[in-house]
Ligand SMILES: Nc1ncnc2c1ncn2[C@@H]1O[C@H](COP(=O)(O)OP(=O)(O)O)[C@@H](O)[C@H]1O
């Protein structure tokens with residue numbers, strides 16, 4: 001390509017009030033077909049380079065540049081050059097694209113200061129979105145000098161800090177409906193809030209939030225933990241996957257149960273605390289037992305929704321769960337009792353369950369075939385069956401969390 005380096009040498013001034021961000025984009029890849037493939041994902045106005053050294057020789061430091069490093073730059077040497085360049089030029093940020101994403105590679109790249117790492121064959125649009133996110137953060141970095149015509153990206157609505165509410169959905173019984181409830185509640189809150197809402201899958205061994213929302217995660221909570229020492233809100237944000245139909249941001253569980261023990265209570269709490277700094281709600285799905293991670297989550301949560309099914313083993317286990325929470329001095333005002341399948345034609349009635357648990361139910365969710373149907377389609381039930389009784393019950397539960405909340409768009 002013969003285009004002069006847009007923005008790397010000269011360019012037009014951008015008034016401080018410009019509605020769009022102007023940041024140059026470079027693609028660095030020695031393999032021509034691969035480079036063309038990457039450029040095809042980014043659209044017009046992108047400058048190609050063969051090596052990081054070549055890019056380095058052309059930088060002036062006067063304009064912000066996002067460099068998309070291709071798979072040929074994933075080696076130690078190229079990453080070291082990229083790291084030096086980024087240190088020398090604060091207005092340069094790199095995103096790495098690889099053929100296959102591994103945790104080791106992600107760690108190496110993030111440690112070198114690369115902002116995001118994506119697989120080449122991943123979700124369409126993911127690379128352009130990552131470049132846009134990085135471009136916005138660069139454009140907000142303090143600088144003097146000039147900017148050039150290149151990638152117009154939308155201004156963010158303003159990264160004001162928020163102290164979001166943390167809602168942990170817990171039950172001492174598997175199959176009680178925690179994942180169904182947490183996914184739909186989070187989606188419902190995401191649709192109502194104009195700030196980000198995040199769902200964290202803290203069922204670290206058998207988490208199925210990603211499956212229930214039909215997501216293909218690039219990163220999981222294990223990746224977040226592996227770079228916790230240099231974690232900040234933009235980096236954490238870049239590790240989340242978006243549920244496109246609702247805008248919900250999701251932090252998926254590890255892909256394999258063996259990775260679960262890499263996430264301890266302190267790490268989980270640190271991630272949730274950082275998420276609540278830019279999300280209006282952080283909903284957390286959990287496993288069916290108390291462990292350190294769950295106890296840490298209960299402690300930092302504003303609300304704990306305790307889910308119980310309508311049978312004797314469920315009620316027995318929830319009673320034990322409640323006693324445990326009382327022993328741990330969990331403030332009872334935090335707890336909400338959710339009775340799931342509350343209309344089931346079984347011998348228990350709601351009053352009887354409430355008397356046994358000595359707690360009044362805050363939410364009654366009916367049993368409905370639309371729930372397993374939604375689960376099998378990978379859709380949250382509030383979107384799959386918007387008029388069902390289950391959706392209405394989940395919306396009423398969401399109303400309880402939205403009291404006094406100014407970030408809501410609509411009910
Ligand atoms: N209200 C309901 N009506 C019908 N089926 C339900 C309902 N709630 C949950 N289920 C079914 O129970 C199964 C287990 O729910 P899930 O949320 O995965 O439980 P948990 O996460 O507590 O183990 C789901 O696959 C879903 O089909």
Ligand SMILES: [Mg+2]
Nearest residue numbers: 178179203208
């Ligand atoms: Mg579950």
